[in-house]
Amino acid sequence: MTDRKTVTLNMGPHHPATHGVLRVVLELDGETIVNAxxxxxxxxxxIEKICENRTYQQILPLTDRLDYAAASANNMGYCLAVEKLMGIEAPKRAQYLRVIMAEFARIMGHHLWLGTHALDIGAMTVIFYAFRDREMVMAMNEEIAGYRLTPSFIRIGGVAYDATDDFILKVRKFVEWFPKALEGYHQLLTENKIWxxxxxxxxxxxxxxxxxxxxxxxxxxxAGVAYDVRKVFPYSSYDDFDFKIPVGENGDVYDRYLVRMEEFKQSINIIAQAIENLPSGPVMTDNPWLANPSLSEVQNDLSALIRRFMINAKGVPVPEGELYSAVEGAKGELGFYLVGDGSEHPYRLKIRAPTFYLASALPRLLVGHMVADAIAIIGSLDFVLGEIDR
Amino acid sequence: MQIDKAVSALSEKCPDSILKRADRHGTPEITVAGESFYKVMETLRGLGFDMLTDVVGMDLMPRTPRFNLLYLLMSMEDFSRLAVRLQADEGQEVPSVSGIWHSANWGEREVFDLLGISFSGHPDLRRILTWENFEGHPLRKDFPLEGKDFDKPFDPDTISDYF
Structure with missing residues (x-):
């Protein structure tokens, strides 16, 4: 028997198909991966260290920068953890708006995944359609929150602003139009022989x-496990909506693709239900520590001015306690383990990033496949390095 | 329901292992004695907790033992959660559970990197988020937030396995 020599190939961190700065050291025997x-x-x-030295409200924009492709879902997870520890709940209208924003985040994240994943494998057309539609979602984000990619729209105790008529109109139009676009993606890929x-x-x-x-x-x-945090541990009124959890069978790249394509449909379904049944009422809790006094109140009432200063300069004290709170982000279970010590800063905030554990499974998934398949596998797991590295 | 069953089965198999039981806003939690920790985790895996969701470490500095380690377990059968808490002191080695759950591999590496808790029997205990010759453990409460040597530049020459 001859000694077979292996070659070490360094893929990344500056590699367009690693979707950021993931680096995988591949050991190759010919073109087959023997070790990764x-x-x-x-x-x-x-970010976890920065959080220990910031007030609870100052942390919110940092959570946008975790999974920056689906930022609102991170806001939601963090706000729910803090609210649970404070023992408050957002008003019903705010919960529905949160659901709309979180599902928009999922759609945006899946658009980014679909476009780049198909581009990596060689189907170039898809990214143009995916990004065209992603742009529409971002325009709606801009309409309601003022920001496109990192809205920071969901705040502790509710949401930042109420929905405008223009926003509701745009959402209705999008809900009506998007299933057709989805049909287009399916035509491009689902039965495509190369794909x-x-x-x-x-x-x-x-x-x-x-x-x-x-x-x-x-x-x-x-892989066939119907585990979705939205169904198993419903939060933010998710149990009001009727939606299905798509599951695959083989757990391969194609099944992960089909599951995400079906999630597009379910997300748009949830948004349609939420926008049609949007309850009336306030969008922010009446807790005086969280609700910023309005401008006219601040200009006419000294105590309101002081309160505004206290909220924004000193921060909100959160009671002592520990809890784990999870939401379904675009990539999986996004958990926040929050330890409060009664002050305005968390004692410890551990972020359970779904893609961190997906990346840990890479050696198992890559070994035995060809180098070109590594690109397909990495694309199918939908990594966002902002979340893995925190 | 399943938690009570699990805890009673646990106290049968490993008596005196559970020091305390608590409920953290809906998540049941057990505090486990250090010496029976690995056996407890093995038993819990056998009882159906097949996913290790996350490993959380925290520094409670003036206290001895200094660290709290939290293992968030989940059963995919009926989707019940259980948190296992373990106290560890500085320099103390905690048995690695990466042989039971693969997800512990990176979870423990992160705790090792950011808090400096060592795990015995871990297959690949290296720093994961910071680089290899980084000094200190950032999530310890006595880690400086600023200072002269705080932000040393990254030097690839001192790293042995830099491909």
């Missing part, structure tokens, strides 16, 4: 193994 070591941390900003050859039976993982690796979200559902 993911290296992360190139985008580590120490199915590149994705079927690639990076397959069984349900038990996926669970053992801590995989959540579409990647776990692609």
């Amino acid at each position: 070591t993911p290296v992360i941390g190139y985008l580590h900003r120490g 199915t050859t590149r994705t079927m039976n690639i990076g397959a993982i069984s349900a038990e193994e996926a669970i053992n690796y801590g995989m959540t979200g579409p990647s776990l559902r692609g």
Whole structure:
């Protein structure tokens, strides 16, 4: 027997198909991957440490920068954790607006995934359609929050502003139009022979193994486990809406693709129900520590002015206690383990990033496949490095 | 329901292992004695907690033992959560559970990197978010937030396995 020599190939961190700064050290035998070591941390900003020295409201924009492709879902997870610890609940109208924003975030995240994933594998057309529609969602984000990518719209105790008539009109139009666009994506890819050859039976993982690796979200559902935080632990009125949890069978790249494509449909379904049944009422809790006094109040009432200063300069004291609160982000279970010590800063905030554990399963998924399939597998797991590295 | 069953099965298999039980805003939690920790985790895996959602470490500095470690478990059968708390002191080695759940591999590496808690029996205990020759552990409460040597530049020459 001859000694077979392996070649070490360094993929990333500056590689367009790694969607950020993921680096995977591949050991190759010919074109087959025999060993893979993911290296992360190139985008580590120490968000958990920064959080320990900021007030609860100042942390909110930082959570936008975790999974920046689906920012509102992160806002929602963080706000729900703080609200749970404070023992308050957002008004019903705010909860519905939150759901709309979180589902927009999911659609935006999936658009980014669809466009880049198809581009990586060689289907160039898809990204133009995906980004055209993503632009429409971002325009709606801009309409209601003033920001496109990182809205920071969901605040502790409610949401920042009420929905404008223009926003509701735009959402209705989008809900009506989007299923047609989705049909277009399906026509481009779902039965495309090149696409199915590149994705079927690639990076397959069984349900038990996926669970053992801590995989959540579409990647776990692609393996056939119907675990969705929105259904299992409903939050923010998700139990008011009627939606399905799509699951795959084989847990390969193609099944993860189908699950996400179906999630587009379910998300738009949820948004349609939320916008039609939008309850009336306030969008911010009446807790005086959280609701900013209005401008006219501040100009005419000294105590309101002082309160405004206290809220924004000193921060909100949150009671002592610990809790784990999770939401379904675009990539999976996004958890916040929050430890409060009675002050205005969290004692510890641990962010459970879904893609962190997806990335840890990379060696298992890559070994045995070709180098070109590595691109398909990495694309199908939908990494966002802002979340992995925090 | 399942939690009570799990806890009673646990106290049968590993007596005196559960020091305290608590409920943290809906998530049941057990505090486990250090010496029986690995056996408890193995038993819980056998009882159906097949996903290790996350490993959380926290520094409670003036206290001895200094650190709290939290393992968030979940059963995919009926979607019940259970948190297992373990106290660890500085320099104390905690048995790694990466042989039971693969997700512990990176979860424990992160705790090792940011808090400096060492895990015995871990297959690949290296820094994960900071670089290899980084000094200190950022999430410890005595880590300086600013200062002269606080932000040393990254030097690839001192890293042994820089491909």
